[in-house]
Amino acid sequence: GEEVKLSGTNSETDVTYLFITGPNLPNAGGMLKSPRKEVNNDQPASFDQADVQDDDTYEFKWQTANLEMDAGTYTVYAVSAPRDKDHLSDAQYDTVSLVIKKPYxxxxxxxxxxxxxxxxxxxxxxxxxxxxxxxxxxxxxxxxxxxxxxxxxxxxxxxxxxxxxxxxxxxxxxxxxxxxxxxxxxxxxxxxxxxxxxxxxxxxxxxxxxxxxxxxxxxxxxxxxxxxxxxxxxxxxxxxxxxxxxxxxxEPKVTINPIGEQAVGSKFEITGSTNLMYDDNDLLIEVTSSSFKPTDKSQSGEFNGATGTIKVQQGTDGLNKWSFTVDASTFKPDEYIVRVSGVTTGVVETALFNVVEAGAVPVAPVVVPTEAPVVEVTEEPVAEEPVAEEPVAEETVEEEPAAEEPVSKTA
Structure with a gap:
């Protein structure tokens, strides 16, 4: 499909005759403009021709589209006379090899x-x-x-x-x-x-x-x-x-990575990811204190926070990334809100983190063992629930007569 410019010198004749050999082409050579058509020895019309200029140079532009040529290595012949490959002994000639690739x-x-x-x-x-x-x-x-x-x-x-x-x-x-x-x-x-x-x-x-x-x-x-x-x-x-x-x-989205607890006076990065295109989207980052709100004239309205606009950077796995540097030197200990929003898109995401006093380390409470107090427990009598007595059937017992003691007949 590409155009190939063939050029050279010929000090022998006024016309340079051209033909090509290669895979599935005539053995004696074929025309450049129609490679499957065989050139005929001593028949100038069967060759492609290039006129030789006064300075002995010639040039031929060869369009390779629609030539029905296979991909492979070919040889182009430039000859001073209309001679095919089998009759080059009585003419001046030169060759050049080239690789024809399949378009892709x-x-x-x-x-x-x-x-x-x-x-x-x-x-x-x-x-x-x-x-x-x-x-x-x-x-x-x-x-x-x-x-x-x-x-x-x-x-x-x-x-x-x-x-x-x-x-x-x-x-x-x-x-x-x-x-x-x-x-x-x-x-x-x-x-x-x-x-x-x-x-x-x-x-x-x-x-x-x-x-x-x-x-x-x-x-x-x-x-x-x-x-x-x-x-x-x-x-x-x-x-x-x-x-x-x-x-x-x-849908457009942006995420904020966990920020963690930060110290007053420190510098740290707030980072995240987004599916917005890198180098073509800006994000507005706003860091404000949770305590920041309208005040009356007698109260201090001092603002603690940071803000800035950043560009989305190239990431991996289909997600791009962003990063914002925060200088907490003017921050006060408080809870802070991070708000990330697209400048030209409606995407918004928020997160929270805490800023503490510099050097503050959470200390676990110390538990001092003490003797357990003795508690007297007075047991109160538990009232017994009355138990219903079942009627007992009375048995009639017949008393046997007592045996009489023998009476002495002797007075």
Whole structure:
């Protein structure tokens, strides 16, 4: 797909004859503009030609797009006469080797997690010098964004997804497909309407053939839409190539790391994390005493605290970081409130910490053992509950007559 400039000197003739050899090309050589077409010995019209200038130099610009050449190593011949590879003995010639690579595309996103309302960038490299640029698809639930981006001379490209676009996205997962038009320099898979895509169309079997719907009734969404798009580009009838990635959209958020107890006169850092984009977002940090409130004219209204604006810094694992330095030399012992808010976003977070006297160390109370006091316990009689007596059946006992003692008959 790139243009190659061939140049050199020829002091023998007024015309330099050119041909190429390499994988799957004619053994005797093929034309540069049509490599599979064999050059014929002593037939000038079958060779590519470059006129020699008065200073014996020549130049030939070779466009490598749509040549049906495989990737590999090739040799270009420059000959003073129309001679093929098998008849070079009676002519002056020189050769140069070059490697033809298959065009490819690669890309990365500026962040894997994007806060709603933040802009993001898709950057990459597209070799092959596609004059149509590259196509960028962003697919999610009930949302499709499509754009084309030109490729710079150094093969790089950059696409900005603006803040207004991310503000309209629902929180969730989004898929990105970046498409390269390849050898024919035409996108063989494309939307019916780039601004509001409803259908995905293709060049095969005929131009504008509908492949699937991406909007309206029966439309594919999210993962299904991304897979269908990739499958369409993978078709054997399509020479386009692609790379893909994904990112998450979240509601803006900011967190504050635990601060802990600080001493009067010390300097310390208040830190945290956020999903806001680094170097593009400012945070307002406010540190105020819990005792700070409106007072009447007879009271002291002295303010204890700190405030400042900082920039979000680059972090890792999808979260960026921030840091704010506090000088507590003018602070008084008290409880303090930290409030972190976005300057251009509505995100807010708060936290509390204490400032104590310098050198103050919490001391555990000393317990002095004492004798346990003797407590006299007087037991009070416990009233017994009356127990109901059960009636006892009376038994009738018949008394046996006592035996009479014998009476002496003797007086």
């Amino acid at each position: 595309i690669q890309a990365t996103a500026s962040a894997s997690v994007v806060a709603k309302g933040d802009k993001m960038f898709i950057r990459g490299t597209a070799e092959g010098d596609p004059s149509k640029g590259v196509a960028i698809w962003i697919l999610g639930k009930n949302k499709v964004l499509y754009a084309t981006e030109s490729v710079n001379d150094d093969m790089t490209f950059e696409h900005e997804v603006k803040s207004a676009a991310t503000s309209s996205l629902y929180a969730g997962q989004y898929f990105v497909v970046i498409q390269h038009p390849m050898y024919n320099n035409e996108f063989d898979v494309y939307p019916d309407n780039p601004l509001e895509p409803q259908k995905i169309l293709g060049a095969y079997p005929t131009r504008d053939s509908e492949i699937f719907r991406i909007g309206g009734a029966g439309a594919l969404q999210g993962t299904d839409a991304a897979e269908a798009l990739v499958k369409a580009i993978d078709s054997a009838m399509v020479d386009d190539i692609y790379t893909k990635m994904q990112f998450l959209v979240e």
